[in-house]
Amino acid sequence: MVSGFGAALVLLGVALVLVGAGYGVARLVAVASPAGPVGPFLSGHEPAEHAVSRFHVRWYALTLIYLAFEMEMLFMYPWTLVVSSKGASAVIEMFVFLAILLAGVVYAWREGALRWS
Amino acid sequence: MTEVPLWSLAVLPAVLGAATIVAIAFDVALSARAGGRAASLTEVVVVPLREAVRLLVGQRRVTTAADRVLWRTGVVTVPVIALLAALVLPLGGVAVADLGVGVVWFNAMEILAWAAVWMAGWGPNSVLSLVGGYRFVAQGLAYELPHMFALISAATAAGTLRVGGIVEAQSGVWFVVWMPVAFVVYLLSAVAMAFRGPFDAPTGRDLAGGAVEELSGVDRLVFQGGRWLLLVVAVAMSVPLFLGGGHGPLLPPWLWTVLKTAAVLAAVLWLRRKFPTVRMDRFAEIAWVVLIPLTILQALAVGVLVLTW
Amino acid sequence: MELTRALLRFAAGRPHVLLLEVPGGTATRLAAEVELRRRGWPAAVSPAEADMVLLAGAGGARLTPMMGLLWRQVPKPRVFAHLDDAATVPQMFDEARRRLATGGETWEVFAGEEQDGDEFREGHHGDEHGGDSDHGDGDHEDTSAGGGDHGSGHEGGGEQSGGDDHGGGHDHGGGHGHDHGGMEMPGGLSMAGRGPDRDGLQLDQLHVPLGPLLPDWPAGLVVYTTLQGDVVQQAEVDVLRAESVHEGFWDEPWRRVGSGQEVARGEGARRRVAGYLDSLAGFLRVAGWPDPAVGAARSRDELLAGARAEQVTPRLRRLVRRLRRARTLRWLTDGLGVLSSARAESAGFETVLRASRGDGDVTARWQTWLTEIERILPQVDDTTALPAENALLRGESSEDPRSLPALAVLPELLEGAELAAARLIVASLAPDVTALGGRAATEVVGD
Numbered sequence: 103m104v105s106g107f108g109a110a111l112v113l114l115g116v117a118l119v120l121v122g123a124g125y126g127v128a129r130l131v132a133v134a135s136p137a138g139p140v141g142p143f144l145s146g147h148e149p150a151e152h153a154v155s156r157f158h159v160r161w162y163a164l165t166l167i168y169l170a171f172e173m174e175m176l177f178m179y180p181w182t183l184v185v186s187s188k189g190a191s192a193v194i195e196m197f198v199f200l201a202i203l204l205a206g207v208v209y210a211w212r213e214g215a216l217r218w219s
Numbered sequence: 220m221t222e223v224p225l226w227s228l229a230v231l232p233a234v235l236g237a238a239t240i241v242a243i244a245f246d247v248a249l250s251a252r253a254g255g256r257a258a259s260l261t262e263v264v265v266v267p268l269r270e271a272v273r274l275l276v277g278q279r280r281v282t283t284a285a286d287r288v289l290w291r292t293g294v295v296t297v298p299v300i301a302l303l304a305a306l307v308l309p310l311g312g313v314a315v316a317d318l319g320v321g322v323v324w325f326n327a328m329e330i331l332a333w334a335a336v337w338m339a340g341w342g343p344n345s346v347l348s349l350v351g352g353y354r355f356v357a358q359g360l361a362y363e364l365p366h367m368f369a370l371i372s373a374a375t376a377a378g379t380l381r382v383g384g385i386v387e388a389q390s391g392v393w394f395v396v397w398m399p400v401a402f403v404v405y406l407l408s409a410v411a412m413a414f415r416g417p418f419d420a421p422t423g424r425d426l427a428g429g430a431v432e433e434l435s436g437v438d439r440l441v442f443q444g445g446r447w448l449l450l451v452v453a454v455a456m457s458v459p460l461f462l463g464g465g466h467g468p469l470l471p472p473w474l475w476t477v478l479k480t481a482a483v484l485a486a487v488l489w490l491r492r493k494f495p496t497v498r499m500d501r502f503a504e505i506a507w508v509v510l511i512p513l514t515i516l517q518a519l520a521v522g523v524l525v526l527t528w
Numbered sequence: 529m530e531l532t533r534a535l536l537r538f539a540a541g542r543p544h545v546l547l548l549e550v551p552g553g554t555a556t557r558l559a560a561e562v563e564l565r566r567r568g569w570p571a572a573v574s575p576a577e578a579d580m581v582l583l584a585g586a587g588g589a590r591l592t593p594m595m596g597l598l599w600r601q602v603p604k605p606r607v608f609a610h611l612d613d614a615a616t617v618p619q620m621f622d623e624a625r626r627r628l629a630t631g632g633e634t635w636e637v638f639a640g641e642e643q644d645g646d647e648f649r650e651g652h653h654g655d656e657h658g659g660d661s662d663h664g665d666g667d668h669e670d671t672s673a674g675g676g677d678h679g680s681g682h683e684g685g686g687e688q689s690g691g692d693d694h695g696g697g698h699d700h701g702g703g704h705g706h707d708h709g710g711m712e713m714p715g716g717l718s719m720a721g722r723g724p725d726r727d728g729l730q731l732d733q734l735h736v737p738l739g740p741l742l743p744d745w746p747a748g749l750v751v752y753t754t755l756q757g758d759v760v761q762q763a764e765v766d767v768l769r770a771e772s773v774h775e776g777f778w779d780e781p782w783r784r785v786g787s788g789q790e791v792a793r794g795e796g797a798r799r800r801v802a803g804y805l806d807s808l809a810g811f812l813r814v815a816g817w818p819d820p821a822v823g824a825a826r827s828r829d830e831l832l833a834g835a836r837a838e839q840v841t842p843r844l845r846r847l848v849r850r851l852r853r854a855r856t857l858r859w860l861t862d863g864l865g866v867l868s869s870a871r872a873e874s875a876g877f878e879t880v881l882r883a884s885r886g887d888g889d890v891t892a893r894w895q896t897w898l899t900e901i902e903r904i905l906p907q908v909d910d911t912t913a914l915p916a917e918n919a920l921l922r923g924e925s926s927e928d929p930r931s932l933p934a935l936a937v938l939p940e941l942l943e944g945a946e947l948a949a950a951r952l953i954v955a956s957l958a959p960d961v962t963a964l965g966g967r968a969a970t971e972v973v974g975d
Contacts, residue, residue, distance in 0.1 A: 109306065109316035110303065110306050113316075116228050116232060121295050125437055127275055132275070132277065132279070132436060136281055137278050137280040138280045138281035143347065144346070146740065147594065151735065152715070152717050152718070153346040154349065155720035155734060159353065161357050182374040183380065197515070197519050204515065210507075254565045254822045255822075256566070258568065272539045278603035280601070280603050346734055424743075425816070425947070428576070495860060496817070498946075500948075
């Protein structure tokens with residue numbers, strides 16, 4: 103018998119064993135050992151440079167608003183447990199806070215941060 | 220907290236594996252129908268098996284100057300987190316572990332998909348793959364918050380983060396009845412999380428497969444299989460969260476769970492075919508300006524209802 | 529191993545086929561698509577996914593090293609076939625399946641000119657390594673760390689695009705990076721350089737060619753893009769021409785009239801509707817909407833196989849109605865690749881021009897296809913002869929019609945577009961490079 107996070111740990115083990123078994127079987131039955139290194143697929147062309155690079159992340163602004171909300175989420179999970187005991191004040195405080203964050207979203211939207219093409 | 224025997228840890232992957240095969244077979248049947256070909260039952264059921272065998276005997280490959288550690292880690296992470304997320308998924312009344320923070324656990328596991336897909340995209344040092352990986356991060360920014368508000372709506376209504384508790388709270392009225400918005404948004408984001416169509420831009424045809432572009436052999440099997448598994452688990456979770464879990468007349472709870480899951484999964488796979496691939500440069504705006512406010516209002520409505528009841 | 533052999537036989541029941549079209553290969557590609565659909569075999573999108581690579585169309589000195597490079601990226605078990613003749617497609621698929629079932633690696637020309645195969649082999653010997661890698665048995669592993677030096681192969685290809693500074697200019701990418709400096713870099717490649725973006729920021733740039741060996745991409749088209757993130761900063765268009773003169777597939781009836789044969793009006797209409805449906809199917813695949821794409825392809829193939837109008841019309845009307853009501857698709861393609869009517873006029877191409885009344889975007893262009901399909905469809909069974917003046921009009925189309933302008937406007941439409949949008953823009957213009965005939969690529973690109 104296991105319970106709680108112990109089960110999670112065992113399940114992680116099971117998952118890794120299963121994936122490992124897949125790799126093991128593949129090693130046994132695959133027609134050839136891994137190929138390569140082969141070039142990346144570029145419609146039949148050679149790569150001109152390494153693909154890994156500083157990627158132009160045009161939704162950069164979005165990540166920042168996202169982060170603000172994500173922090174708020176940390177509070178919202180425990181909040182769900184106390185709503186009924188704390189009563190109306192809990193609901194009011196949480197949604198006033200969310201409304202403030204939403205005001206930020208509206209601002210970002212008007213600034214065009216949600217469109218990037 | 221109910222305790223379950225150790226053998227359930229072996230049953231869970233088997234049940235999910237079978238469900239995944241059925242889901243793929245159903246999708247193949249839909250494809251065949253669209254192509255004007257009547258496919259027999261054996262034919263469609265054989266496809267996922269054939270595909271698995273094809274990839275098992277297939278050769279693996281490494282690309283020039285690939286970041287192998289990141290790449291393989293990303294690939295393996297997808298099925299592993301799908302299975303771990305299923306830890307709290309109840310079949311009938313029984314989950315492998317009904318954690319007190321079940322909803323948070325589920326959310327934490329599925330969000331690891333961001334890292335997994337990005338790593339799988341970055342790893343092979345290939346442009347199209349890299350773009351695919353980044354597309355998924357942008358997709359995450361759009362779907363994740365509505366998804367979390369949907370989860371929180373269900374948790375607030377039940378007053379617990381335990382999935383079993385959420386099911387118990389639905390012995391009367393299913394949550395889908397008074398939080399339809401949260402239900403629809405949940406399914407939308409479940410599909411986006413498993414980056415299946417119409418949210419399959421990270422692995423889109425226009426990128427020659429995007430994040431899976433350079434994967435072959437067992438690597439591809441693990442990644443693609445994991446992706447299907449993730450879809451099955453995420454969609455199956457909508458049953459305990461919104462559709463009353465095992466509650467239902469006459470039939471035993473486990474059968475109700477199976478029937479409801481099958482119905483939702485079939486609906487999701489069928490609806491997918493009604494839409495082209497949705498790009499995040501268009502969808503992000505909708506997600507933030509429409510879906511987030513809607514789900515917040517939904518959560519507010521639920522909060523008020525909880526207080527007045 | 530016995531087990532592996534049994535598994536191979538089982539797996540060969542549903543191979544993934546990478547279908548690549550180059551100029552002159554339209555008929556073969558269409559035949560292959562019919563066959564894939566009939567067998568329920570999936571179309572692969574990248575070499576890593578494929579079990580079988582099918583090159584439809586004529587080879588050439590410039591294509592040879594490219595094909596060799598791509599072939600090396602295909603994992604085993606694998607089969608390659610170069611087809612020039614649509615009639616042999618079904619038997620070739622059977623043969624390929626048989627070979628896959630035995631795990632055989634095949635690099636073979638199943639039909640068409642034998643010398644093409646020799647060219648491919650020469651291309652391989654030109655490489656510093658892996659010269660024998662694709663002939664099946666023996667040491668096939670590409671053991672050299674720099675999977676990337678095929679300079680000689682490239683130069684061999686360079687002479688084919690002679691006088692065309694675009695092709696030459698781009699070879700600097702792979703080959704030179706390896707030769708001069710950068711030896712200490714992994715894989716013999718340099719890191720991305722930087723350049724200003726549209727806002728003047730200094731950002732990493734990647735040089736990414738799109739085509740010719742790309743599925744769901746116009747045959748023979750090559751677009752050299754400079755990417756920052758996934759945004760196209762700069763695009764140059766080039767064309768891969770067949771060595772022998774290849775006649776376009778879509779204007780064949782008019783060419784026959786031009787050469788004095790009697791051709792029914794309906795045959796021309798049939799070909800045109802099928803052409804629009806083919807463009808539509810390709811566009812929908814790129815847009816990630818497989819079901820209507822398959823629907824369009826089915827109707828196209830039935831029309832080309834000679835189905836009567838009343839057999840095709842109901843399903844085609846349903847498809848057109850479905851697409852007209854497709855609000856999601858419209859929302860996704862609105863505002864992409866806007867071509868002003870003035871620019872369309874100076875470029876001068878008919879279908880796109882019609883779409884460009886009031887500044888046509890990608891949406892306007894695919895909707896114009898729908899209109900054209902509905903307009904021409906009733907004429908499919910017309911048995912009166914195509915008049916000769918039509919032949920003249922379309923006759924010069926082997927030199928020109930809409931494809932040249934489409935290529936001329938591509939760079940300006942692609943610049944600033946995201947990669948996904950760029951693919952949609954190209955698909956919405958659907959340039960038929962085959963119709964170029966003997967024209968030099970540089971003339972086309974010339975602004």
